[in-house]
Amino acid sequence: ETGVTQSPTHLIKTRGQQVTLRCSSQSGHNTVSWYQQALGQGPQFIFQYYREEENGRGNFPPRFSGLQFPNYSSELNVNALELDDSALYLCASADEGGEQFFGPGTRLTVL
Amino acid sequence: KQEVTQIPAALSVPEGENLVLNCSFTDSAIYNLQWFRQDPGKGLTSLLLIQSSQREQTSGRLNASLDKSSGRSTLYIAASQPGDSATYLCAVRQTYKYIFGTGTRLKVLA
Numbered sequence: 017e018t019g020v021t022q023s024p025t026h027l028i029k030t031r032g033q034q035v036t037l038r039c040s041s042q043s044g045h046n047t048v049s050w051y052q053q054a055l056g057q058g059p060q061f062i063f064q065y066y067r068e069e070e071n072g073r074g075n076f077p078p079r080f081s082g083l084q085f086p087n088y089s090s091e092l093n094v095n096a097l098e099l100d101d102s103a104l105y106l107c108a109s110a111d112e113g114g115e116q117f118f119g120p121g122t123r124l125t126v127l
Numbered sequence: 128k129q130e131v132t133q134i135p136a137a138l139s140v141p142e143g144e145n146l147v148l149n150c151s152f153t154d155s156a157i158y159n160l161q162w163f164r165q166d167p168g169k170g171l172t173s174l175l176l177i178q179s180s181q182r183e184q185t186s187g188r189l190n191a192s193l194d195k196s197s198g199r200s201t202l203y204i205a206a207s208q209p210g211d212s213a214t215y216l217c218a219v220r221q222t223y224k225y226i227f228g229t230g231t232r233l234k235v236l237a
Binding site: 020056061071072074113116118123 | 168170178
């Protein structure tokens with residue numbers, strides 16, 4: 017059984033650009049969540065998808081959007097990047113018991 | 128609004144010590160609580176998951192307890208080793224949402 021993978025590992029963008037981050041969940045996990053982790057902080061919940069539908073969202077603006085696909089992959093899209101969007105972005109898939117399994121993260125730097 | 132607090136923020140101990148990390152939460156209406164380990168710049172590794180109906184879980188040298196009524200969980204690490212050095216995070220689940228504490232940075236000295 018493969019774990020959760022994310023790509024790319026690192027990314028550098030400039031303010032105002034758009035970015036797409038990708039995640040591949042563990043096979044059989046129908047739930048995927050995305051988190052933003054600033055340096056020295058705990059992860060902040062962005063949103064969750066279940067069977068390709070968004071079923072929960074944290075306190076993030078609409079320029080943060082996502083997609084989940086039938087093959088257990090998902091995307092996080094961020095438009096109009098701001099300097100404060102610089103962070104580690106983590107995705108996590110969950111089994112039916114609710115245990116979360118995290119990917120290694122994508123480090124986004126906005127200049 | 129659920130708030131999760133972890134104390135202490137940082138901890139440095141000599142190898143071999145038994146230690147306790149604390150996690151407290153303000154709203155007891157949770158589905159479960161999960162403890163994670165995070166190495167610098169890396170993702171999170173799941174250590175233990177405690178469902179709301181459970182009191183504790185054990186894995187190797189790790190034991191986690193949950194007292195939902197008082198809004199507390201503890202992670203006990205026995206016979207600490209330098210390889211245990213990392214940040215330890217707890218997270219509580221409410222409906223679809225997982226809320227994290229800010230973590231305890233542990234350093235185990237050889």
